[in-house]
Amino acid sequence: MADRAQTQAPPTSKNVKHSTxxxxxxxxxxxxxxxxxxxxTFKLYTWKPIREIRAADGxxxxLVAKIRDWKTxxxxxxxxVQVAASFCTGATLATISWSTVPNPIWLADALWFSSLICSVWGIITSIQIKSILDDxxxxxxxxxxxxxxxxxxTKRVILRYKKRPGVGHWIMLFLWQFPSMTMSYAWCTFLxxxxxxxCTPFIRRDEWxxxxxxxIMYLIVGSIGFCTYLFSTCFVFAGEKELQRSVNTTRINTNDMESGVDLLSTSKKPSDATNRRRSSEIVDPVENLQSGGLFDVTKGSRDGEESGNSKRQLLY
Known part of the structure; x- marks a missing residue:
């Protein structure tokens, strides 16, 4: 046993990466x-904004812009959520009251009461979350x-951590999305x-x-609505993927354009030797006039001082 324990190889980084x-x-x-x-809803209002707030630490x-938009x-x-959960509560209570099938299957009542409690907790927790947002x-x-x-x-109120995300951060993330979760589960359990x-007559195999x-009529109409919901969900998912690819492509093109502009500006920048040669070729016209005796700098400065003094005297 000791030899087997000694010969057992330690886990490599590749195995750890594979398991992770x-x-x-x-x-x-x-x-x-x-x-x-x-x-x-979870992705747009909870997961993505909090991830962006966490990434915009520096x-x-x-960070201020992300927090402002996320709060709104x-x-x-x-x-x-409050409106939808309240409507679901009313629909569930009304459905329970007008059920006419004698001795219905217990699962129907269990799902309806689950829908009712999910709606109630969705309303209550949404009020609590609003109280946190008020801070x-x-x-x-x-x-x-x-x-x-x-x-x-403000960042600690949203993320619930100071340096690194811990258990409190993930609990807070669960709380931020809990009202939407319970409202969605309420409608799913209600339907x-x-x-x-x-469908109780079919489940119990009652007489026709x-x-x-x-x-049968309910299943036909419900199937049409359910298929429409599935198609819309698929189109939404495809639209999100196309938008993500478009954003990534735009970011890559922007980086390439910036690199091209930097390269172009570097290639067009003249060398030091060229600058020195051009500066040596430039002739100062004042020096030409001075060398020809056509312009006297000291005289011009004296004339300027005299004219300046005369103008200042005229001002008094």
Missing amino acids: RWIVFLTEVILIIFTAPYRR DRTV DKYAELQS IPDKDQLNERLSELELKR SGLTVYV GNHHKIA
Whole structure:
């Protein structure tokens, strides 16, 4: 056993990198699955802005602008969450009250009550998140005159770390997106419960009746809406990818243009020997006139002084 332990090779950097890559991949897959109902909202209003705020640590101007824009967008997001969650709460309560199928499947009620609690928590947490946003300076205060101490405090309120991201930072990131998450889950569970409830005659294999016809009509209309949602999601995803490629291409072209301008200016810049040769070829016209006796510098200066004195005397 001792010999086997001694002969066991230590993990190489390649193996560590490979395992780390798999961990990152699995984390991204889990994140995509859990944020699928509200992926665009999560990316635009939480993940991307906070990542940009974290990256703009050394640039004060960019950091202030990012915080100002993010606060405005987050307020709008929370307001939309409150409206959508309130509407979902009303729809769930109304659906529970008018359910007429005798002894429905327990899963439908479980999904509806889950939708109800998600909506309630979405409204409550959105109010709490707004209270945290109120600790950030107003839009008029987020400018170049903001003190460095206040800017650091604002950054800690958003990111919840001083030097390096820790557990508190990721908990705060989860809190920033929690209202949108619960609102999205509320609608998903509501529609799932409604589908289970309407399709109860098929699930229980009851005798053919009007409930089967209602379920078929519901599935047709619901399938059209669901397919439209999937197509729109695919188009949104494709548009994001094209936008990202366009931004990267524009950035590369801009860098190439700047490099070309620098190279062109360097190539057009004359050498020191050329400058000395040109300066030696330039002849001062004053020296030519002095050498020919046509111009006297001392006389001109005396005349200027006399005329200046006469003008100053006229002013008094």
